[in-house]
Amino acid sequence: MIEALNLEEFMALEGTVFDVRSPSEYQQGRIPGSINLPLFSDAERAQVGTTYKMEGKEQAISLGMKYTSPKVSRFVTQAKQHLNSGTAKIHCWRGGMRSSAMAMLLENTGIPSVTLQSGYKTFRGWAHELFEKPYRYNMLGGLTGSGKTSILHALEGLGEQVIDLEGLAHHRGSAFGHIGRGEQPSTEQFFNEISIKLGKFDVERPIWVENESRQIGFCHIPEALFSSMQKAPLYLIERPLEERIATLCCDYGNTDPKKLIEATLCIKKKLGGARTKEVIGNISEGQLKQAVGIILEYYDSTYTFGLTRRKSPIHKLSEKNFSAKDWAEKLLSNDRGQ
Missing domain, CATH: 3.40.250.10 (Rhodanese-like domain)
Incomplete structure (x- = not known):
């Protein structure tokens, strides 16, 4: 038997x-x-x-x-x-x-x-039952190019409980987020991957998660989890614009320009015709730094507006030339002081 x-x-x-x-x-x-x-x-x-x-x-x-x-x-x-x-x-x-x-x-x-x-x-x-448990989430936020994923990994390296939603979704979350990330899982499988992570965590300890919109590429964040994320405190890291541009140029510097142009066209209506044309011209001429600067104007404005609608506490942390580990240590120090 x-x-x-x-x-x-x-x-x-x-x-x-x-x-x-x-x-x-x-x-x-x-x-x-x-x-x-x-x-x-x-x-x-x-x-x-x-x-x-x-x-x-x-x-x-x-x-x-x-x-x-x-x-x-x-x-x-x-x-x-x-x-x-x-x-x-x-x-x-x-x-x-x-x-x-x-x-x-x-x-x-x-x-x-x-x-x-x-x-x-x-x-x-x-x-499904896991997402109803009273886990304590800490949200990690910051403008595009702030290096949030690297900071999450640094937190994990320091022994913290971390869920890398973008890693599990195989997508960075923006119009360019699919580039170099492979095929996305189904929303059901995304749910399963998150649950396996949650099932290993201590409900008494904080869980660090990047501040995300409801959908990452084609993957939808479970409703109960998203609701908890919206209520959780947000640690907003602030880095100089030039550092963020440098980070994104490093992330996408070896990408086929055709893929960058295709992604840019996906946000053409939001960028506007003139700015879209300028970005495409910069990419075609190998001037990625200038292209990133223009695109960030749109993403920064959108992200900043989203923060105005957030009702949970926002803790702003500003630094220059910090490594991912430096940021992780600063975040932990601030969290323990709250």
Whole structure:
């Protein structure tokens, strides 16, 4: 008999998580770090479901066995490739027949296996509950180019609890934020990645998060988290304009000019025709510093206006020539003094 564990036991057990749902289900959202070992392809899953509705459970099981039988050897080989030690931790959507079938198959070939009670559905329920906990957030703000991500990483290096939302979203948040960041996860997967971070944190200690808008690229911040972020104190770092321009030139200096021009055109209406033309001309001529200066006029104005609508406390910190670690230490000193 295959043992079915609750979520806490399942996550704590040494081994590898195998998600046996179809590829499209897995792509939409999954337990971070899990390996997709689909019992059925998307088309097969659809056909089994239709058969269940139209002809009944027995016929659906028979069709499922027809689809999976030729794959048995491949299932075992793939599981062994990913399972260096420990247990094969297997789940499907609701902890039903798909996970049970795979677990029994692997167990019979000598691979220790367990399943997750109520499957991926119970993980999603746990994740939603996390965002309702009374975590204490500290927001890190600053005009574009202030180096907030580097400062967050420095805080993490000092042992602080940090969530890098832009890192998890694979996007920097601006019209240029997708450049060099790879494909974004689905909003569901973004939610899952955040929840795994939160689940490891101490509710009594502050969590540092960058001040973000409700959406980062295509990823939406969970509503409960965004609400907490809006109520949290904001530490606003202020750096000289020339430092911010230098930071952005370093970040985007090796970027294909065509990509920079494409991103600029995305904010053409907000920049205005004349300024857009000037920015594109500067980029084409390799004058990135001048282009960044013009673009910052727009982003600085937008960000500053947003601050006027914020109701939570804002603590302003101004320095020149500070490293990310210097800023992190200053932030911690100010937070402890509040």
